[in-house]
Amino acid sequence: MKNIHVSTKVNGDEMEFICPPDETLLDALRGRMGLSGAKEGCGTGDCGACTVVMDGRVVASCLVLGAEADGAEITTVEGMSTGDTLHPLQQSFIDNAALQCGICTPGILVAAQNLLERNPDPSETEIRYWLAGNLCRCTGYDKIIKAVQIAAAEMRGA
Amino acid sequence: MNFISKTKADFKVVGTRVPRPDGVDKVTGRAMYGADITVPGMLTGLVLRSPHAHATIDKIDASKALALPGVKAVVTCDDLGVPEDASLRDVQDNCLARGKVLYHGHAVAGIAAIDMATAKKALKLIEVSYTPLPHVTDVDAAMADGAPVVQEGRADESVPAGSHPNVTTMQEFGHGDLDAGFAKADKIISRSFKTAATHQGYIEPHACLASVGTDGKADLWCCTQGQYFVRELCAGIMGMATSQLRVTASEIGGGFGGKTTVFIEPVALALSRKTGRPVKIVMTREDVFRATGPTCSSSIDVKIGMTNEGRITAADAQLRYQGGAFPCETVSMGAQSAFAAYDLDAVRTQGWNVLTNRPKEAAYRAPGAPMAIFAVESVVDELCQELGLDPLKTRLLNAADAGTKSSYGPTFDQIGLKATLQAALEHDHYRAPLGENQGRGISCGFWFNFGGNTCVSLNLNFDGTVGITEGNPDIGGSRAAISMMAAEELGIPYEKVRTIVADTNSLGHNDVTDGSRVTFAVGLATIEAARAAIRVMCERAAKVWGIDPDAVVWEDGCAKPSGPNAGAFDPMSIEEIAASASDTGGPIAGHYEVNAEGAGVSFGVHIADLEVDPETGHTQVLRYTVFQDAGKAVHPDYVEGQMQGGAVQGIGWALNEEYIYGEDGRLENAGFLDYRVPVASDLPSIDTVILEIPNPGHPYGVRGVGETPIVPPLAALANAASRAIGARMTELPMSPPKLLAAIMAKG
Numbered sequence: 079m080k081n082i083h084v085s086t087k088v089n090g091d092e093m094e095f096i097c098p099p100d101e102t103l104l105d106a107l108r109g110r111m112g113l114s115g116a117k118e119g120c121g122t123g124d125c126g127a128c129t130v131v132m133d134g135r136v137v138a139s140c141l142v143l144g145a146e147a148d149g150a151e152i153t154t155v156e157g158m159s160t161g162d163t164l165h166p167l168q169q170s171f172i173d174n175a176a177l178q179c180g181i182c183t184p185g186i187l188v189a190a191q192n193l194l195e196r197n198p199d200p201s202e203t204e205i206r207y208w209l210a211g212n213l214c215r216c217t218g219y220d221k222i223i224k225a226v227q228i229a230a231a232e233m234r235g236a
Numbered sequence: 237m238n239f240i241s242k243t244k245a246d247f248k249v250v251g252t253r254v255p256r257p258d259g260v261d262k263v264t265g266r267a268m269y270g271a272d273i274t275v276p277g278m279l280t281g282l283v284l285r286s287p288h289a290h291a292t293i294d295k296i297d298a299s300k301a302l303a304l305p306g307v308k309a310v311v312t313c314d315d316l317g318v319p320e321d322a323s324l325r326d327v328q329d330n331c332l333a334r335g336k337v338l339y340h341g342h343a344v345a346g347i348a349a350i351d352m353a354t355a356k357k358a359l360k361l362i363e364v365s366y367t368p369l370p371h372v373t374d375v376d377a378a379m380a381d382g383a384p385v386v387q388e389g390r391a392d393e394s395v396p397a398g399s400h401p402n403v404t405t406m407q408e409f410g411h412g413d414l415d416a417g418f419a420k421a422d423k424i425i426s427r428s429f430k431t432a433a434t435h436q437g438y439i440e441p442h443a444c445l446a447s448v449g450t451d452g453k454a455d456l457w458c459c460t461q462g463q464y465f466v467r468e469l470c471a472g473i474m475g476m477a478t479s480q481l482r483v484t485a486s487e488i489g490g491g492f493g494g495k496t497t498v499f500i501e502p503v504a505l506a507l508s509r510k511t512g513r514p515v516k517i518v519m520t521r522e523d524v525f526r527a528t529g530p531t532c533s534s535s536i537d538v539k540i541g542m543t544n545e546g547r548i549t550a551a552d553a554q555l556r557y558q559g560g561a562f563p564c565e566t567v568s569m570g571a572q573s574a575f576a577a578y579d580l581d582a583v584r585t586q587g588w589n590v591l592t593n594r595p596k597e598a599a600y601r602a603p604g605a606p607m608a609i610f611a612v613e614s615v616v617d618e619l620c621q622e623l624g625l626d627p628l629k630t631r632l633l634n635a636a637d638a639g640t641k642s643s644y645g646p647t648f649d650q651i652g653l654k655a656t657l658q659a660a661l662e663h664d665h666y667r668a669p670l671g672e673n674q675g676r677g678i679s680c681g682f683w684f685n686f687g688g689n690t691c692v693s694l695n696l697n698f699d700g701t702v703g704i705t706e707g708n709p710d711i712g713g714s715r716a717a718i719s720m721m722a723a724e725e726l727g728i729p730y731e732k733v734r735t736i737v738a739d740t741n742s743l744g745h746n747d748v749t750d751g752s753r754v755t756f757a758v759g760l761a762t763i764e765a766a767r768a769a770i771r772v773m774c775e776r777a778a779k780v781w782g783i784d785p786d787a788v789v790w791e792d793g794c795a796k797p798s799g800p801n802a803g804a805f806d807p808m809s810i811e812e813i814a815a816s817a818s819d820t821g822g823p824i825a826g827h828y829e830v831n832a833e834g835a836g837v838s839f840g841v842h843i844a845d846l847e848v849d850p851e852t853g854h855t856q857v858l859r860y861t862v863f864q865d866a867g868k869a870v871h872p873d874y875v876e877g878q879m880q881g882g883a884v885q886g887i888g889w890a891l892n893e894e895y896i897y898g899e900d901g902r903l904e905n906a907g908f909l910d911y912r913v914p915v916a917s918d919l920p921s922i923d924t925v926i927l928e929i930p931n932p933g934h935p936y937g938v939r940g941v942g943e944t945p946i947v948p949p950l951a952a953l954a955n956a957a958s959r960a961i962g963a964r965m966t967e968l969p970m971s972p973p974k975l976l977a978a979i980m981a982k983g
Contacts, residue, residue, distance in 0.1 A: 115265020180262030181489025218880030
C-alpha cells in the first residue's frame with residue numbers, strides 16, 4: 079500500500095509527515111518527528127508509557143495509527159513546559175520525588191495534566207483510577223499520587 | 237536510641253531532600269533511554285524465537301529471508317565464537333541457541349534489515365526445522381524419576397550421586413543439633429509451599445545499538461545495570477579484546493536485577509560485524525516476558541519447633557528452585573536468607589537448583605530471598621497463632637542481634653532488626669482495629685547487601701565546582717546520592733557537583749549495579765576520592781602559604797592553618813584554590829579504586845492489612861507500613877521510594893503475578909494484560925518508617941536499601957490472608973481462585 083501524507087498539529091506546531099498505513103502514532107512521533115518523550119513499554123496499550131493527548135482525549139499512541147493523526151491536535155510531554163519553565167506537574171514530580179527510573183513519567187505527566195484540566199480538584203481515589211492505565215514499577219505510586227495532589231492544589235491557587 | 241558508631245553523624249547535605257539531577261531531563265522527555273538513540277545508516281534488528289519448549293534444531297534455512305530486498309544479514313550461533321568458560325558459553329547459548337532450543341522463546345537467529353517492516357517480513361521467511369522433545373516446567377516434576385533431561389552433565393560436585401540430571405547444585409547451611417532442638421519444642425509445624433516465577437516487570441524493554449568497524453573496534457549503547465559486565469560478556473562471546481569494545485549505558489527504565497546480563501547485545505554486535513552498519517535491536521514486551529528475567533519459581537518445605545513461650549528451638553528448610561534452562565545459584569541465597577532474622581541454636585537449610593524448560597532466571601531484587609522468607613515467616617506466624625503468641629513480640633524474642641551467629645555462618649556486626657521490630661511494635665498501625673474478613677500480617681525480611689569493585693574519579697574545575705565520574709547506571713537516584721556525599725565531604729553546596737555515568741573506556745571497572753551496592757560502594761569511593769582531592773588542595777594551600785601541608789586542615793570548603801603555630805593566614809576557599817591550580821602544580825583531582833567490603837546486612841519489617849471477599853476471593857490491601865534500617869538515609873525521599881516500590885512489587889508477587897505455562901510448555905501470559913502488575917487503583921498509600929542504625933563499614937554509616945523491601949511482602953500478605961479467612965495459604969500468588977478454593981475447602 080502507498081504511504082500516507084499526514085498533516086497534524088503537535089504541541090502547537092504544524093507538522094507534516096509521510097508514513098506507511100500501518101505505522102503507529104507512537105512510531106511516527108518517535109521516528110519521524112523526533113519526539114522520543116513518549117516511550118514504548120508494551121506495544122499493546124497496557125502500560126501507558128506512550129500516553130499522549132489527541133484532540134483532548136488521553137490515548138495510548140501505540141494503539142493509534144499515524145494516519146489517524148491527520149487533522150488532529152496532539153500534545154506530548156515535550157509540549158508541557160515553556161522554555162525553562164516547567165509545568166507545575168513536572169515541577170511537583172521533581173520536588174516530591176515522584177519518579178525513579180523515569181520511563182513511565184512522560185506518560186503519567188500527560189495523563190495527569192489531562193485529568194487536572196477536566197477536574198482541578200480530584201480525590202486520591204480519582205487520581206488512582208485515572209492513572210490506573212499507567213504502570214510504574216519503581217515508585218509504588220505513592221509519591222506520584224501525592225505529587226499530582228500537590229500540583230493540583232498549586233494550580234488551583236490553594 | 238543510641239548506637240555505638242565510629243561513623244560520621246553530623247551532616248549538612250546528606251539526609252536532605254535535594255532535587256534529583258536527572259529530574260528535568262526525565263519530566264521533559266529529554267532523557268535518552270535504550271530505544272531513544274538513532275544513528276545514520278542504522279539497520280533494524282529482530283530476533284527469531286523458538287515456538288517449542290524443548291526441541292532439537294535440525295536445520296536453519298535463511299535463504300528466502302536473505303533474498304528479500306532490504307535484508308542485510310542473518311546470524312545464528314555459528315556467527316559467534318565458542319568460549320571455553322562454561323558460564324560465558326551459557327550466556328551465549330541463551331542469546332542464540334546452539335543445537336537445541338531449551339524453552340519457549342529461546343532465541344534462534346537474528347536478522348538485520350533496512351527497516352522494521354522488512355525485518356518483520358524477513359523473520360517469517362527463516363525456515364527452521366525442529367524435532368520436538370519432551371519438556372518439563374515444574375520444579376518438583378523436573379526432579380522426579382523419568383523427567384525429561386533439560387541439559388546433560390551440568391551437575392557440579394555438590395550434587396549427591398543418584399540425583400536427577402536436572403539438579404545442578406545442592407547447598408547446605410546451618411549449625412547445631414536439629415534433633416535435640418526439635419525435642420525441646422512444645423509445638424512443631426511442618427508445611428510445604430510453592431511460589432510462581434515472577435518477572436521484574438521494568439517498563440523499558442531491553443534495547444541496544446551496536447556498531448562494529450572494519451578495524452574491529454566496536455561501540456555498544458544499551459540499557460543495562462552494568463556496562464562493564466556487558467563489555468566482558470560481549471567481548472568474550474564475540475572473541476574480541478575487551479579494550480576494543482566500548483559500552484555506554486543509556487538511561488535505564490528500570491531493571492531490578494533483570495538487566496544484569498545480556499540477551500540481544502551479542503546478536504546486534506554480530507549483525508553489525510556482518511553488515512558493516514550500526515544495528516539497533518529493541519525487544520518487544522512479549523519477548524521480554526518470554527526470554528528475559530524472570531525469577532525462580534520454588535517449592536519449599538519448612539519445619540520449625542517452638543516452646544510455649546515462643547522461643548524457636550530448631551528450624552529446618554528444604555528449598556527447590558527452578559532457575560530455567562541453564563544452571564544458576566539463586567537457591568544458595570535463598571537458603572542463606574531463610575532463617576537469617578533469627579538467633580538459633582539449631583538450624584539447617586538445604587537448597588537444590590533444578591533445570592527446567594523455562595527461560596534462565598535473572599536476578600530480581602534480593603534474588604532467592606523473598607520466597608524462602610515467605611515460607612519461613614508463614615510457619616512462624618502459624619506457630620504464633622497456634623500458641624496464642626503475639627507475632628511481633630515472638631520475633632523480637634528470637635531476633636538476631638550484634639554478635640549472633642547467623643544461620644548461614646558469619647557473625648552479625650551492628651544490625652537493626654530489633655530496633656525495626658520494636659518500631660513496628662510501637663506503631664499505631666499494629667494496634668489499629670480490623671473489620672470482618674480482614675487480616676493483619678507481619679513479616680521480617682533480610683538481605684545481605686554487597687560492595688564490590690568500584691572506581692570514582694573526582695575533578696576540580698577551575699571555578700571551584702566539581703565533576704564526578706562514576707561507573708554505575710543511575711537506577712535509583714544514585715547521581716543525587718553521590719553528588720550529596722561529595723558535597724558533604726568537600727563542604728560545598730550540592731549544586732556545585734555534577735555526577736555523570738562513565739562509559740567503559742572512561743573509568744576503571746565497576747561491578748554491576750546490584751546487591752544494593754551503589755550508594756554504599758560508590759558513595760564510599762566518592763568520599764575517599766573527595767578526601768584525596770582535599771589532601772591535594774591542602775598541599776596547594778600550604779605551598780602558597782609556605783608552610784608544612786600537615787599544618788593545614790580542611791573545614792567548610794576551605795583550607796585553614798591548623799592552629800596558631802601554622803601561621804596567621806586567612807582561609808583559602810575551594811574557589812581560590814581551584815582558580816590558582818594552574819600556578820600551584822596543575823589541575824586537581826581525587827581518585828579512588830576499591831573492592832569495597834563491609835556492606836552491612838539489612839533488615840525490614842512489614843505490616844499489611846488485607847481484606848478478602850469471601851464470595852469471590854478478591855483481595856484489597858487496606859493499609860501497609862514498611863519499617864527498614866537504612867544505616868544512614870542519604871536522600872530520605874529515595875529511600876522511601878525504594879521501600880514503597882519494593883513493597884508494591886512484593887504485593888504483586890503475593891497476590892497476582894505469575895508465569896503461567898500450558899501443558900505444551902508455552903508461556904500463556906506474555907503481556908501486561910495477562911501478567912497483572914499492581915496499578916495505582918489496586919493500592920493504598922504505602923507508609924514508611926526509616927530507621928538509621930549506622931553501618932560501621934561505611935564512613936557515613938550507609939547500608940544498601942534497594943532489595944530488602946521486596947522480601948517481607950510475600951509472607952506479610954500470606955499471613956494477613958490466612959488470618960482473614962481462617963485457613964493457611966501456602967501457594968503464591970494468592971489469586972482469587974486460590975483464595976476462594978481455600979475458603980470453600982474449610983467449609
